[in-house]
Amino acid sequence: MKYIIQEHSILGGKLPKHQKIKVIGAGISGLMAGFYLKKRGYDFEIIEQSQRTGGLLGTQQLKEGLVESGANGFIWCRELQEVADDLGLKLMTPDQSAKKRFLVRNKKLYRYPLNTMESLNMTAKAIWPHRQKLETAADFGDTYFGKAFTNHLLGPGLAGIYAANPEQLSFPGALSRIAKIMNQSDLLPLALFKNRSENSKNPNAAKGRAGTHSFAGGMEDLVAALTKHLEPYLSYETDGLDLKAAKENLLITIPAYHSKHFFKGSLFQMLDQVQYTPLISSTFFFKREDLADFQNGFGCLIPRTEGLVTLGILFNSCIFPNRSTSDDLLSLTCILRDDSPNLDLIESSDEAIEALIVKELDQLFKLRGKPVNRVLKRWPKAIPVYSPELYHNWFEMDRLLKADYPNRHLFGNYTGEISVRAICQAASKIGL
Numbered sequence: 001m002k003y004i005i006q007e008h009s010i011l012g013g014k015l016p017k018h019q020k021i022k023v024i025g026a027g028i029s030g031l032m033a034g035f036y037l038k039k040r041g042y043d044f045e046i047i048e049q050s051q052r053t054g055g056l057l058g059t060q061q062l063k064e065g066l067v068e069s070g071a072n073g074f075i076w077c078r079e080l081q082e083v084a085d086d087l088g089l090k091l092m093t094p095d096q097s098a099k100k101r102f103l104v105r106n107k108k109l110y111r112y113p114l115n116t117m118e119s120l121n122m123t124a125k126a127i128w129p130h131r132q133k134l135e136t137a138a139d140f141g142d143t144y145f146g147k148a149f150t151n152h153l154l155g156p157g158l159a160g161i162y163a164a165n166p167e168q169l170s171f172p173g174a175l176s177r178i179a180k181i182m183n184q185s186d187l188l189p190l191a192l193f194k195n196r197s198e199n200s201k202n203p204n205a206a207k208g209r210a211g212t213h214s215f216a217g218g219m220e221d222l223v224a225a226l227t228k229h230l231e232p233y234l235s236y237e238t239d240g241l242d243l244k245a246a247k248e249n250l251l252i253t254i255p256a257y258h259s260k261h262f263f264k265g266s267l268f269q270m271l272d273q274v275q276y277t278p279l280i281s282s283t284f285f286f287k288r289e290d291l292a293d294f295q296n297g298f299g300c301l302i303p304r305t306e307g308l309v310t311l312g313i314l315f316n317s318c319i320f321p322n323r324s325t326s327d328d329l330l331s332l333t334c335i336l337r338d339d340s341p342n343l344d345l346i347e348s349s350d351e352a353i354e355a356l357i358v359k360e361l362d363q364l365f366k367l368r369g370k371p372v373n374r375v376l377k378r379w380p381k382a383i384p385v386y387s388p389e390l391y392h393n394w395f396e397m398d399r400l401l402k403a404d405y406p407n408r409h410l411f412g413n414y415t416g417e418i419s420v421r422a423i424c425q426a427a428s429k430i431g432l
Contacts, residue, residue, distance in 0.1 A: 003172040003179040009416030012401035012409035024240035025254035027055025032427035040431035059218030064285040065324035073214035074420040087225040100297035118148035138166035156301035173391030276381035278338040290369030384414035
């Protein structure tokens with residue numbers, strides 16, 4: 001049993017060093033690619049259809065504090081530290097009070113939500129060898145740890161990253177690091193031991209700061225600094241689709257539903273099949289005294305078995321105290337997934353969405369007052385679903401690009417890496 005792990009999330013052949021490259025899109029993938037293209041001495045241009053850069057990333061300043069439109073931070077890595085250093089950005093480390101992470105069970109917050117019997121069953125399953133091929137993340141959780149683990153630990157954990165259920169997610173696609181470890185042995189403890197032994201001998205094994213980091217002005221600081229750094233290479237209000245029949249070298253970093261128009265046949269169909277999860281990001285400011293059962297921490301993840309629409313809640317002002325302008329204010333970001341067939345939730349009024357969120361927050365924290373302010377962001381196509389189909393298509397898309405479109409490359413949060421950290425790490429390999 002061996003899982004194929006994608007080596008690089010920039011699909012297609014190597015980017016040509018001595019020919020001009022046109023980067024389509026100035027979202028975080030396009031900006032990170034541009035940063036390393038410039039660093040490695042490439043001739044390039046970034047084409048952006050709108051008047052702004054950053055894509056989903058952005059920060060809004062209210063009188064109560066900062067509001068992020070997308071990611072509120074990133075997990076530290078050497079590559080992002082390199083980007084920050086080159087741009088003169090100082091990383092903001094999480095507050096000590098943000099160490100606690102919670103999971104919800106029966107509408108209560110727990111550091112560890114499983115009972116004694118569920119824990120014993122999980123341990124028994126984990127030490128037993130399993131030889132069947134695992135297709136989905138749910139297959140992995142159920143097989144190696146049991147249903148309780150999948151429902152109350154793995155499911156909400158993956159929803160916090162991919163906003164999807166474990167049944168929807170490819171095991172080697174969404175949990176590639178675990179799949180790589182499992183390639184060493186069917187017996188999980190032995191696989192973990194072998195992996196740890198290999199890492200201990202590897203001087204280049206990733207070591208450094210832990211936890212989520214950000215910037216004083218939010219993620220907009222990163223976008224703004226990258227934009228300034230790349231300003232001579234940026235062309236705004238330019239439709240990249242005008243180049244769909246051209247022969248230039250293209251690095252296409254826009255979403256799959258736009259990227260498909262650069263291709264025909266199988267590549268068009270595979271890109272057209274990429275599914276996206278509709279999300280609502282809602283940041284609320286409350287008086288701290290109005291959340292009776294609130295506990296300081298990083299946030300909480302909510303299993304689907306709880307019957308709530310909210311996937312998770314970030315405790316922004318606990319993670320980074322400057323996210324609210326007063327110690328008396330709490331900043332909470334609630335992430336909701338719209339599972340309705342016709343986007344009924346996203347199409348609802350702001351007032352209806354606020355009422356739903358406040359009702360669910362009341363169940364968790366016992367509200368004693370109304371929110372001071374709130375900002376809602378609707379994303380009908382927010383995050384790509386890392387389905388088994390998409391995982392298998394990565395390799396075929398890579399093959400077709402090399403065979404039929406040698407001057408075109410695909411790079412984005414649907415090509416193998418979804419986080420800001422991982423996108424930066426992938427871009428850092430350009431020219432190596």
